[in-house]
Amino acid sequence: xxxxxxxxxxxxxxxxxxxxxxxxxxxxxxxxxxxxxxxxxxxxxxxxxxxxxxxxxxxxxxxxxxxxxxxxxxxxxxxxxxxxxxxxxxxxxxxxxxxxxxxxxxxxxxxxxxxxxxxxxxxxxxxxxxxxxxxxxxxxxxxxxxxxxxxxxxxxxxxxxxxxxxxxxxxxxxxxxxxxxxxxxxxxxxxxxxxxxxxxxxxxxxxxxxxxxxxxxxxxxxxxxxxxxxxxxxxxxxxxxxxxxxxxxxxxxxxxxxxxxxxxxxxxxxxxxxxxxxxxxxxxxxxxxxxxxxxxxxxxxxxxxxxxxxxxxxxxxxxxxxxxxxxxxxxxxxxxxxxxxxxxxxxxxxxxxxxxxxxxxxxxxxxxxxxxxxxxxxxxxxxxxxxxxxxxxxxxxxxxxxxxxxxxxxxxxxxxxxxxxxxxxxxxxxxxxxxxxxxxxxxxxxxxxxxxxxxxxxxxxxxxxxxxxxxxxxxxxxxxxxxxxxxxxxxxxxxxxxxxxxxxxxxxxxxxxxxxxxxxxxxxxxxxxxxxxxxxxxxxxxxxxxxxxxxxxxxxxxxxxxxxxxxxxxxxxxxxxxxxxxxxxxxxxxxxxxxxxxxxxxxxxxxxxxxxxxxxxxxxxxxxxxxxxxxxxxxxxxxxxxxxxxxxxxxxxxxxxxxxxxxxxxxxxxxxxxxxxxxxxxxxxxxxxxxxxxxxxxxxxxxxxxxx
Numbered sequence: 001x002x003x004x005x006x007x008x009x010x011x012x013x014x015x016x017x018x019x020x021x022x023x024x025x026x027x028x029x030x031x032x033x034x035x036x037x038x039x040x041x042x043x044x045x046x047x048x049x050x051x052x053x054x055x056x057x058x059x060x061x062x063x064x065x066x067x068x069x070x071x072x073x074x075x076x077x078x079x080x081x082x083x084x085x086x087x088x089x090x091x092x093x094x095x096x097x098x099x100x101x102x103x104x105x106x107x108x109x110x111x112x113x114x115x116x117x118x119x120x121x122x123x124x125x126x127x128x129x130x131x132x133x134x135x136x137x138x139x140x141x142x143x144x145x146x147x148x149x150x151x152x153x154x155x156x157x158x159x160x161x162x163x164x165x166x167x168x169x170x171x172x173x174x175x176x177x178x179x180x181x182x183x184x185x186x187x188x189x190x191x192x193x194x195x196x197x198x199x200x201x202x203x204x205x206x207x208x209x210x211x212x213x214x215x216x217x218x219x220x221x222x223x224x225x226x227x228x229x230x231x232x233x234x235x236x237x238x239x240x241x242x243x244x245x246x247x248x249x250x251x252x253x254x255x256x257x258x259x260x261x262x263x264x265x266x267x268x269x270x271x272x273x274x275x276x277x278x279x280x281x282x283x284x285x286x287x288x289x290x291x292x293x294x295x296x297x298x299x300x301x302x303x304x305x306x307x308x309x310x311x312x313x314x315x316x317x318x319x320x321x322x323x324x325x326x327x328x329x330x331x332x333x334x335x336x337x338x339x340x341x342x343x344x345x346x347x348x349x350x351x352x353x354x355x356x357x358x359x360x361x362x363x364x365x366x367x368x369x370x371x372x373x374x375x376x377x378x379x380x381x382x383x384x385x386x387x388x389x390x391x392x393x394x395x396x397x398x399x400x401x402x403x404x405x406x407x408x409x410x411x412x413x414x415x416x417x418x419x420x421x422x423x424x425x426x427x428x429x430x431x432x433x434x435x436x437x438x439x440x441x442x443x444x445x446x447x448x449x450x451x452x453x454x455x456x457x458x459x460x461x462x463x464x465x466x467x468x469x470x471x472x473x474x475x476x477x478x479x480x481x482x483x484x485x486x487x488x489x490x491x492x493x494x495x496x497x498x499x500x501x502x503x504x505x506x507x508x509x510x511x512x513x514x515x516x517x518x519x520x521x522x523x524x525x526x527x528x529x530x531x532x533x534x535x536x537x538x539x540x541x542x543x544x545x546x547x548x549x550x551x552x553x554x555x556x557x558x559x560x561x562x563x564x565x566x567x568x569x570x571x572x573x574x575x576x577x578x579x580x581x582x583x584x585x586x587x588x589x590x591x592x593x594x595x596x597x598x599x600x601x602x603x604x605x606x607x608x609x610x611x612x613x614x615x616x617x618x619x620x621x622x623x624x625x626x627x628x629x630x631x632x633x634x635x636x637x638x639x640x641x642x643x644x645x646x647x648x649x650x651x652x653x654x655x656x657x658x659x660x661x662x663x664x665x666x667x668x669x670x671x672x673x674x675x676x677x678x679x680x681x682x683x684x685x686x687x688x689x690x691x692x693x694x695x696x697x698x699x700x701x702x703x704x705x706x707x708x
Contacts (some may be wrong), residue, residue, distance in 0.1 A: 003041040004095050006102050006128070007031055008121040013128060015102070020091040021069065022062040022106065026151040027257060028128070045243050050233075060232045061153045063104070063117060064132070065092070068302035069507065074183060074228050075180035076132075076148035077115075081140045085111040090510070112138025127282035128152075132242075133259045136252035144250040146226070149242040150263025154215050156235035159622070160205045162272075164197035164525055169513035170547055171494035172197055172525025178205070179237065185229040187244050191452030192463050192495035198225045199529050202237060208682035209603040210271045210643050216279060217241055218497035218529050220287075220586065222489075223468040231288050237674055240267075246462035261500055272528065273643065276601045280531035284598075287499045288534075290506060291484045297593055298507075298533055298564045299376055300586055303445070306514070306545050307570035310337035310344055314356045314366060316572075321370045323571035327579065328586040332370045333445055335377035338363065341389070346413045349385045350392035352431040365441045367662045378443030378488075384471055385414045385449065387575055392427075400456040401463055411450035413563050414647055420457050429477060436482050446475070446505070447490040475504035488536065494522070497530060507534055507564055511643055514540035514568050515547040516559040520611065520628050523563060524603075530613070530691055533597035536701035537563030541570075548565065553578055554659065557585035558699035562596055562613065562626050565589045592703070595622055602644035606630075608637040609696070620646035620681075621706035629694035639688035645704070647682035652707040663692040678707045 004023070006013040014027035026041060055341055062069070064076045068087025080086035090106035090113070104117040114135035115467050121128045130150035136142040158177045163186060166173035171194050177184070179202075181203060188196035198221060203214035219225050224244040229237055241263050250258050264282060266276030288295070302324040304317065312334075321332050340355045342348030348355075354362050367377050386393050386400060388410070393399070400415040402408055408415060419425045457463040479485055489496045489505040493512035502508075509531065511522045519537065537560040540548045560566070566585070574582065589596075599615035602623075606612075609632055616626035625642055645651065654676030655661075661673070669692045671677050679689070684704075694700060 001041075002095075003038040004097060004102055005032065005038065006100070006119055006121045007123065008576045009124060010126050011121070011128070013119065013121065014038075015039070015063065015095075017093065017095055018059070020093070021059065022064050022066075022090055022093060023095065023104065024059045025061045025063060027476055028153060030269065034431050052060050052345035060234070060240065061236060061238065063151055064115065064148065065151065065238070072510070073230055073232060073238060074240060075146070076151050077134065078145040079113070079134070079142055080148075081138060081142055085138065085142070087111065087480060090115055095296070098620060103210065107137070109137075109430045112136065113142075114243065120139065122286060125282050125285055126268075126278040127264050127286070129262050129264055131260050131262045133257050134216055134252070135257045136254055139254055142252040143248070144252060144258055145245060145247070145454060147242055147258060147260055147261035148240040149219060150217065150240070150265060151601040152215070152217060152265050153683070154202055154237040156237070156238060157204050158202045158213065158215055158237055158247070159231075160203055160207065161229060162180035162203075166195050166197070166493060168194045169511060170522065172517065172522050174521070174525050179229055179231060184229055185226065185228045187226045189224050189244060191455065191467075192448060192491050193225070194492065194495045196225070197525070198227065198241070198258070198498055200227050200229065200239065200241070201272070201528065202229060202239070208271050208605050210605075212271050213267065213269050214272060214275050215239075215267045215282055216265065216275045216529065218264045219261055220264060222496040222498055222501045224464055243465060245357035246464060249462040249465060264499055273601055273603045276528055279529045280601055280630065283499060283502065283531055283534075287502050288506065289503060291486060295511050295533065295597070297590075300328065301333055301378070301538075301564075301566035302329045302571065303335055303566055303568050304569045305380075306540060307562045308337065308539050310342060311641060312337045312355070314359070317366060318369055319572050320570060320619050321373055321375060323574070323579075324567070325373050325375065327567070327583050327592065329374040329375070329567060331378055331443060333380065333443065334366070335380040335445065336382075336447070338379070340391075342620060345633050347387050347389035349382055349387040349414050350417070352381065352383075354436065361441060363435075367441070371440055376442040378445060379441050380445040380447060381432065382447040382449060383432060383474065384417055384419060384467070386417050387414050389413075392599055401452070401457065401467065403454045403456040406454050409453045411453070414450055416450070416452060416455060416467070417645050418457060418463065418467070419474065420466045422462050425470055425474055426649060428473060432478060433481055437484065442484065443486045443488065444478075445488045445490055445509070447492070449492050459472045472501070472504060479504060490637075494526070497526065502534070507536055508565070509536040514538055515544040515549055516556045517549060517630065518547065519559050521631060523559070524611070524613065527601060527613070531597075532563050532601075536566060538566040538568035539585070540568040553581050556675070557582065558626060558701055561585065561589050561592070561701065562615070577610040588656055588658070588701070592624055595624060599623075600644060604641060605644050608633040608635055610637040610640070612640060612642070614644065616644040620644070620649060623651075623704040625702045627694075627700045627702060629696055629698050632696045636693060637691070639690045641688035642684045642702070642704070645681035645685045647680075647685060649681045650678060650707045651681055651684060651704040652676045652678055653684070653702060653704050653708060656703050659701060661694070661700065663694065665692055666690075
């Protein structure tokens with residue numbers, strides 16, 4: 001037996017390789033001492049056979065549990081050849097240790113299978129990455145039903161799960177449950193996911209924002225997926241995550257391989273905020289690919305959808321652009337409705353040329369005028385889709401994903417193009433490439449507005465994963481041809497939000513719901529795994545177009561401030577006071593965005609209807625917090641403790657303009673809105689400060705700077 005360890009910044013994965021079979025996960029937790037003697041690790045897992053069990057003990061906490069090895073738990077691999085070769089026992093296993101990586105190569109000659117598992121853990125971070133590759137070494141085709149991308153073992157006490165449900169307009173909805181026994185599973189089969197974010201958090205009962213040991217697992221995949229959490233016989237919890245595959249979706253010919261997405265995992269002894277910091281840091285260091293290699297200040301955006309919908313008028317759009325400049329906005333995004341025949345959702349998708357009635361001279365005059373004002377120009381596209389009422393579909397009705405003989409089921413009056421066919425992908429690329437070469441378009445808002453149903457390719461096989469891979473390839477090709485291009489993953493808001501799609505995108509439209517109160521919960525769930533600079537957060541109109549709620553401009557702007565800020569309304573309809581206020585809020589965001597988009601995520605427990613989320617700079621000399629009174633409770637909120645501050649540092653605390661609060665204020669509270677208060681970080685982080693009493697559905701921004 002031989003142990004292998006893989007260290008991250010503050011964690012260690014310890015595997016035990018026996019004489020045969022897959023390695024056992026002995027430890028995944030706090031970093032072990034570098035000089036630790038591992039020669040006797042085998043003694044830690046030397047067990048006698050169980051009563052009424054197999055005569056030879058088997059490993060339940062294996063890195064890849066399989067049928068045929070004695071495990072009775074959910075396997076990490078399901079595959080067969082016409083009903084045979086359905087068991088797998090990888091007896092021939094070799095482990096190669098490299099810098100920050102372990103590579104396992106395994107073979108099962110009887111079943112004709114080869115398996116590679118690649119584990120990496122960068123020494124400068126706390127994200128463990130795992131992916132698997134299955135190879136068909138047999139002479140006949142291999143039908144693959146399930147291949148786990150990552151398998152992780154959690155301690156028995158990590159039995160409280162934080163899972164993510166939701167729906168369109170209510171994504172990233174958090175729900176807690178206790179895993180006392182058995183198995184919990186979450187599966188997504190839509191081809192995208194409003195209601196099943198591919199992530200899971202598990203921890204000690206009662207874990208909170210800043211306390212308790214918590215573990216997080218995330219699958220970097222924008223399509224169908226499955227995640228399970230199962231109690232083992234000894235009480236520990238086995239987590240597995242990977243693609244959910246339709247029958248017949250993956251059939252490997254001899255010598256062919258299936259490579260899984262990457263599973264990302266982390267743990268923190270400092271509650272949810274600590275876990276979020278690990279995932280944010282992992283995305284920033286090892287996932288995102290910014291044009292020219294580095295993130296520039298995220299441009300404040302005007303998106304034209306809710307201010308215009310399909311009703312495009314050149315002069316009105318120019319007036320909106322001029323108003324945007326006056327507000328301090330930096331990017332103008334022309335949303336849906338610009339293509340030929342696109343007067344509603346029933347026509348035009350697939351024909352990526354300007355509508356001759358709305359834009360008789362093409363998009364050039366509008367783009368030139370907008371960029372001439374100093375604004376970047378962005379354009380909405382939905383390249384994977386086609387309307388039956390389009391020139392493309394009329395010419396090529398066979399170009400969509402479907403099953404021959406089955407009815408074509410439209411959603412939002414659209415069908416899905418078969419991008420797995422090279423000629424179709426080439427046609428879409430050519431249209432978009434032509435637009436990007438003809439005009440200074442800096443940004444594409446890449447939408448995807450329907451679920452997949454009976455999405456078959458020309459052979460009649462399920463094409464869900466192949467379509468997603470073709471979509472990613474199309475994005476990568478466009479970025480290679482246009483290196484300065486940025487892409488937003490929209491997908492009806494939040495339905496493609498993962499580390500996989502972030503390899504080729506730089507922003508996620510968090511939700512189509514722009515209601516500020518709803519957004520507090522949506523953005524809270526989003527921030528568990530994804531950093532704020534990617535989180536599209538817009539100031540929308542009041543009453544809100546999705547909920548009908550009326551909110552103050554201050555509340556709407558404060559909630560949008562902590563993401564990638566934008567505006568989703570017709571700015572020409574703002575009165576003088578509203579325009580002045582929004583201008584000041586945008587200026588505040590610009591002043592703070594270097595902190596908001598690079599600092600350390602912090603949050604406090606919600607108390608008495610009040611929540612707090614913030615960002616603290618790496619040196620802990622600058623911080624900002626969003627305090628939101630979401631609802632009114634029976635008791636007044638207690639003094640607010642601000643998490644993440646340096647207890648040895650003194651801070652100047654103030655509520656920066658343009659904020660105002662219609663409430664009775666004490667002298668100290670009045671000072672918050674003026675010269676500020678000088679207070680020690682130790683007291684701010686523990687005893688807290690008594691804030692003014694706030695009305696329901698209102699917010700307060702607090703800023704702290706080192707007061708040396």
